[in-house]
Amino acid sequence: MTLLKLTGIVKTFPGVRALDGVDLEVEPGEVHCLLGQNGAGKSTLIKVLSGAHQPDEGTIEWAGSTVQFSKPTSALRAGLATIYQELDLVDDLTVAENVFLGHEPRQFGFSSRGITRRRTRELLARLGHAEIPAGREVGRLPAAGKQIVSMARALSHDARLIIMDEPSAVLAHDEVENLFRVIRDLTAAGVAVIYISHRLAEIREIGDRVTILKxxxxxxxxxxxxxxxxxxxxxxMTGRSVEYVFPPRSAAAPEGTPLLRVSGLARAHEFSDVSFDVRAGEIVGLAGLVGAGRSEILETVYGARKAAAGTIEVDGKPLRRGSVKAAVAAGMGLAPEERKSQALLLGEPVYRNVSLASLHRFARLGFVQRGRERDAVGAVTRSLDLRPADPRRTMRTLSGGNQQKAVVARWLVGGSSEGGSLRLLLLDEPTRGVDIGARAELYALIRSLADQGVGVLLVSSEVPEVLGLADRVLVVREGRIVREAPASDLTEAQVLDLVMAGERAATAR
Incomplete structure (x- = not known):
């Protein structure tokens, strides 16, 4: 029997037809991959399935019966659970408390902590992770551990189908392999999985069938x-026939005095003896596994973390350690890894998000001149082809690619808080959760900024992205730079060998 069948699902919001006749069939025990660009309707479809939205037209059949999930709890009771990209766990609660949150086991009318922990341990053992303590606070777990807790929570509702939205986005290579093992165990037990990812290699490895939205x-x-x-x-998905579309590199390599010079940078238990430079107009990529120290290096250069040792110089002038203000005054901007939680005010309009770093430009007598602010933001967002073009649009309504453009636009509107122009742009996972079409637009934008003389320091977990976009690559392993070379001199296999091959990485320098 088909477990889930959607026929002609339509969902309309004011001015937008988000779903326009979507069909989908999922069988028990299969991994059904759902693909599409940002804005294709995947998120809306997930919300329809989970009961957060009601379809305007079409039918949902669950286990042979026509149903309508009026709210998320209705879907959960039926056995349909969703694990979102931004995990909705409560860090201050224990693993057991998160797993049974809202449906705690009871004894004699009272919730039973003992039964809750015992049943949590059973679920974790079923997922192959009995080592995760049921009594540990979730906030102390790594990203991979939190994902297992989310799966345990889904199984605590006797889920027959689990929707996984970009489950590998924050996982290291070995953690992804473990995720796939867990998924295979679930499907072997008859649980179906709808798997959503922009990484097509994962789809080929873990998927059975694919449905594509556009x-x-x-x-x-x-x-x-x-x-x-x-x-x-x-x-x-896109109308094109290639996954990565990189703009051509400049014919001549950037020369002259380094714009950014990092010497002997170190932080305890994160990275040590990190030295490199970035020239004006150059894109330098940091390649390595999640947890290798790449993001920590980037944030320390920006001043969001304070270095224990080493120096950071811009135009030959040292920056004060741990000072974001000093970095921004020197013309540095950062697009962080978690744009939704670290960079954006999702409930505010686009223009307020973009103007955050340059409000002084639009202030007069202590008041912000909103007209000037919107005009300036509008000019920049139009130049970046940010869509929708209305700067008054609420930020949370934009796709991932356009949200990322808004973060970059912030540093183009007014430059630094001291009125200077953007000199250095630090990008941490700039295309994470971004569809293939928007990815190509971001690549073109980054190369365009470099061609205008901006130095770019880029972190990405996708090795083809680093090699295709950067001029020069620094390979990072366990907090150390183990190789530095022009991107054209490295292959994907060589980089993966350096970051994963243990002792060979030390001798390959």
């Missing part, structure tokens, strides 16, 4: 995940 419509159903060519999948 502009709110189903453009392909039931494609074999392992044998459908990548260029065919990309063409259906």
């Amino acid at each position: 502009d709110g419509r189903t453009v392909a159903v039931n494609l074999p995940a392992r044998t459908t060519p990548t260029d065919e999948v990309v063409r259906l």
